[in-house]
Amino acid sequence: MSNDPISPESLIQKLEWRYATKKFDPTRKIPAAHWEALEKALVLSASSFGLQPWRFVVVQDPALRARLLPHSWNQGQVVDASHFVVLAARRGMDSGDIQALIQRTAEVRGVDLEKLEGYRKMIAGFHQMADTQGWLDAWSARQVYIALGNLLTSAALLGIDTCPLEGIDPARYDTLLGLSGYTTLCAVAVGYRAADDAAASFPKVRFPHARVVEVR
């Protein structure tokens, strides 16, 4: 299989095609290979130090989706989309998380733990600073949004629609999903737009290029 890059035109076409889908076709399901790729894409998301301070909960049980619905401003995407994934951030990351990453690194790269001691100390120093200064959880949350951006773009490349949802009740989600040590930030409905989703034809609203991009 070739790994040829796509063209700039193709990338932009796909990003223009993407929009926050308001109405999904409840009868269309994402093929297994495509969904598997999106899960892998999430796992492959970049994070600072590679710490992966996240958990992705794929909610496929219709009863559970129905219970999440009232805590999601009753947005139909929660129950209608082929797949529904909740993005949660690690809360109160501790030395165990760092140790787990170091051990995983030793395992995957076949290096001795002691060779990673400098790396571990560097991360531990960062962690202590973030913890002391009170922005550790905020940092974790930002990393999760890298995964969110990656998921939206990856899905668009595959011709799959998405709707990111921030309008959900994180505390209720945490309870209903039984999350512990992680907290819900947002969710993404993933599937295919309904033929009659009016939002699909709305021109995309973006500020003029020169307002958001500055070249120095």
Next chain:
Amino acid sequence: MSNDPISPESLIQKLEWRYATKKFDPTRKIPAAHWEALEKALVLSASSFGLQPWRFVVVQDPALRARLLPHSWNQGQVVDASHFVVLAARRGMDSGDIQALIQRTAEVRGVDLEKLEGYRKMIAGFHQMADTQGWLDAWSARQVYIALGNLLTSAALLGIDTCPLEGIDPARYDTLLGLSGYTTLCAVAVGYRAADDAAASFPKVRFPHARVVEVR
């Protein structure tokens, strides 16, 4: 031009190919059409309510890059990469930002402002809550990380290397870039890996799939 989706295998190959490039080839420059597409990709990034609380500063002046270097842990990527973009978040978003979005929406979609009054009020309600509860700037920052995730993935699709940098001094960056009302969060070096970048061959370290993805 066809807008055929890419295959799941192709997506994963490209995300596996991506890594945080430690050493860029300083002689290789991104072709204009490719860089233009990446700027457009940034502009097309999703954000909650479409508020786009960000600014992207592309630093191409070598002298300015050299001045940023000591405030970036002297990471060579800052000066060696073909392109270098700083991602900044809106600080203290106010009613003017909301009004600007509403006006832009009216303009792009050709609708009367009064038809958007309900939408404006909904955003204003959200804004007031975020401001009162003290998480307005944190919210803006998260949105910027959607753009970051989108940029990393978009570049990989185009066969372009990136290195996201959080290890920079935001306050110094703000001063050197003359940012006002926006604050630096992170930067991304964009270009092509050097042939001898050892990091390119390191196996990617990710926690086991089952640790980060849970199906319910």
